[in-house]
Amino acid sequence: MRILIVTDAWRPQVNGVVRTLEKLAEALHQQGVEVEFLTPEGYPTLPLPSYREIRLALVTPRQIGRRIKDVAPDIIHIATEGPLGILARRACLASKKPFTTSYHTRFPEFLSARTPVPESWSYACMRRFHNAGQGMLVATPSLEMELDAKGFTNLRLWTRGVDTQLFNPAKRVELDLPRPIFLNVGRVAVEKNLPAFLDLDLPGSKVVVGDGPDMAQLKARYPDVHFLGTRLGEELAGIYAASDIFVFPSRTDTFGNVLLEALASGCPVAAYPVTGPIDIVSNFQCGVLSDDLRVAALAALDIPRENARNRALAYSWAECAAQFLSHLRPGANQAAA
Structure with missing residues (x-):
C-alpha cells in the first residue's frame, strides 16, 4: 500500500502534529507500508499572520494534482486544513479518489483567540472540510463525543504513541534548581494558556521548554520562571525525567x-479536566485533574512516579500505525462537498 499524507504543518515547526506524522510514517514503514508526504517543502511560502513560525504554501490546483498523479497513492490522508489540505481535498473529490482526514488542532478557538472571527463560522467551514471524506480521525473518545455534537460525521478513533525508550526515568539529569520542579513543554503561544500555570503560587521552580510568539512577553512578565527554549531528543528526555510534576494548562489541545x-x-501530570487529560489521566492514578490547577499540581506530588510510567507503557507508535491503517479502507460512499 502507498499512502500520501498531506500536511501544511511540517518542519522546521516543532509541535505535536509534526511529531505525530513523523513517528507514524516510521511505524508504517516498519509494517511494510510506503508513505509519501506532500508538505510546504519545495513551494514558496508566506508566514501565517500573528504566528510567523507557521508557513503557508503558495500552490496551485494544478501543482497539487500533478503531485498526486506522480505519487499514485492508493489512498490520501489529509492531516491539516490549510492551503495544501484544501487543494488536496478538492483534487480528491474531483477525481473520486478516497481520502481520510484528521482533526489535530482546534482552529476555531485558535482563530478566535487572535481575531474577531466567531467560532461558529470556523466550525461551519471545518464541518464542510472534514465531512466530505470517508472518515475523520480523532485522538480521543471525549473529542469524538464533542465533535459529534457539533455535527461532524464518520468519526473514527486514532490514538497516539510515545517512544518509551527515549522518554524514560533513566534519562534523568540534575537540574540545579530548587525543588519541586514544575514543568511545561510546548508552544509558547496564547492557545496554550501558559499564564494559568505561571501565575500559580507554587513552591520550588517553574520551567518552560519550548518557543513561540509569546516568548518575549512571558519572559518579561515572569522573570522568576526558567524559560529554556526548544529542547529535543536526549536533552528534552533528561528534563522530563528530572522534573517532579508536568503542568498542562491548555484547555484546547485535542490530545497532548x-x-x-x-x-x-x-513525571505525574497536573491538568484541567478537559479533552486529552481526561482520556489519558483520569482513573489511572498517574496525575491529578482539577479546575483548580494549583490544587492539582500540589496533589500530584503524592503520585508515585512508577504509576506515571506504567500508564505511558499502554501507548505505542506501532498501535497508532495499526489503528491508522484500519481506517483507510475505501468507503462505499463519499459525502458531497
Missing part, C-alpha cells in the same frame, strides 16, 4: 503528546 512524554519519563 507531551502528556505521554512526561508520563513515560515518570
